[in-house]
Amino acid sequence: MEFSTQTTASLHQIKTAALAVGVFADGMLSPAADIIDHASNGALREVLKSEFLAKAGTHLALRRLTGVVAARIILIGLGKQDSYNAATHANAEFVFANYCVQAHLSEGVSTLAAIECPNSTMRSRAQAAAVAAGRATYYYDATFGKREHNAAPKLKKIILSVARNQAGQAQQGLSSGGAIAAGMNLARELGNLPGNICTPTYLGQAAKKLAKEFKSLKAEVLERKQIEALKMGSFLSVARGSYEAPAFIILRHSPASAKTAGKTRKAPIVLVGKGITFDAGGISIKPAGNMDEMKYDMCGAASVLGALRAVAEIGLDREIIGLIPSCENLPSGRANKPGDVVTSMSGQTIEILNTDAEGRLVLCDALTYAERFKPAAVIDIATLTGACIVALGHVNSGLFSKDDALAESLLRAGRDTNDTAWRLPLEDAYQEQLHSNFADIANIGGPPAGSVTAACFLSRFTKSYPWAHLDIAGTAWRSGKEKGATGRPVPLLVQYLLDQA
Known part of the structure; x- marks a missing residue:
């Protein structure tokens, strides 16, 4: 599994199979989600009005949004903003990594670690992201005679989008988390x-x-x-x-x-x-x-x-x-x-x-x-x-x-x-x-x-x-x-x- 960081502020221009952005149950968008919403002429807020409740542990895939280069924007529900914590973040990273596995994707970009939450640091959040990806990609086939073709996870790379001044901490966390x-x-x-x-x-x-x-x-x-x-x-x-x-x-x-x-x-x-x-x-x-x-x-x-x-x-x-x-x-x-x-x-x-x-x-x-x-x-x-x-x-x-x-x-x-x-x-x-x-x-x-x-x-x-x-x-x-x-x-x-x- 390969882990790396990316520091561009132009999230809507990132070329990737899946870009994860967090949204809260009260309709609040994370900073990354807000950037994507503006680039797509309010597509995210429109979805939040009726289609996605943003409960913790849930997700919704939006494909080919106008104004966004990423093939998929994955909305990750974070629950209520006032109860958002490190455990919720870790689970959100797992939800995204698991989506990538289930969708047979080879790579994905997550903005979730950039969201501040109590009792955590960028390093600890990056570590949690790497652990989540490892959990999602574990695959047991040691004692099977035959398995379905392409059953093994294809996910090989997770990239964290973080602020430039936090890239070093994030890389340290990804290293220990991996x-x-x-x-x-x-x-x-x-x-x-x-x-x-x-x-x-x-x-x-x-x-x-x-x-x-x-x-x-x-x-x-x-x-x-x-x-x-x-x-x-x-x-x-x-x-x-x-x-x-x-x-x-x-x-x-x-x-x-x-x-x-x-x-x-x-x-x-x-x-x-x-x-x-x-x-x-x-x-x-x-x-x-x-x-x-x-x-x-x-x-x-x-x-x-x-x-x-x-x-x-x-x-x-x-x-x-x-x-x-x-x-x-x-x-x-x-x-x-x-x-x-x-x-x-x-x-x-x-x-x-x-x-x-x-x-x-x-x-x-x-x-x-x-x-x-x-x-x-x-x-x-x-x-x-x-x-x-x-x-x-x-x-x-x-x-x-x-x-x-x-x-x-x-x-x-x-x-x-x-x-x-x-x-x-x-x-x-x-x-x-x-x-x-x-x-x-x-x-x-x-x-x-x-x-x-x-x-x-x-x-x-x-x-x-x-x-x-x-x-x-x-x-x-x-x-x-x-x-x-x-x-x-x-x-x-x-x-x-x-x-x-």
């Missing part, structure tokens, strides 16, 4: 692949492929014997139920500046992603309905790979380390049984009361492994609990942390990228629910506050560093007719990392 979009689409592709293709071994190969593509990345994939040597008994107990080999993936982004002699290095930030490539629940087997969606149980891992891809493309001046414990969770004669006790890498013993609470069993050993990097912060990302979907639905990811500064930084990054999270409690009083008569800790705390007690479990392995947990069970993929991975929370993670760098 990288975020590419990271999101990598995460979506990995998530959408079926479990018989996207195995732990496949995830390891994906990490190595990224390391070949970007010089700042280095990948290492630990196999079973190496994992055993690390005494990751909790992680390996989950892997034992499957014939697929487990993998512990380490992907490091080390910018050139980090290698400069005499330069004071900042402590790295570590991202830990749950990589259960298929989750049948183990002996505590899941119901058959919608079990196919458990291929998405590795979306935490996918988001880590996507985020590392983005920071490598951006050239982030901060060391970032991704850790991915990956395996399958299946029922078999070798699988964990309810009542089993296993020993984690930290030495803490765990009574497994439910084998379908396996994500925390693989993550806890990765969180212990993270200690060796003396990190500035560790963030784990996991499709961890159905309880989080009950609490927050499919709008916000769940955020848990005892570190207020870290939590606020992540929340702000989510707001800035429209990839929002909501902070849930992590109080010591909930820890009592994890009491076991036979081990240091039980792996579940019963039905009440299920997402909270899952986070409480993980917190016992994070005493050595600032830590936050993102439960993305409700946001990592969509069900139903639009079934597919979303690429969240790659935008949140990358924005957080950009802010820290």
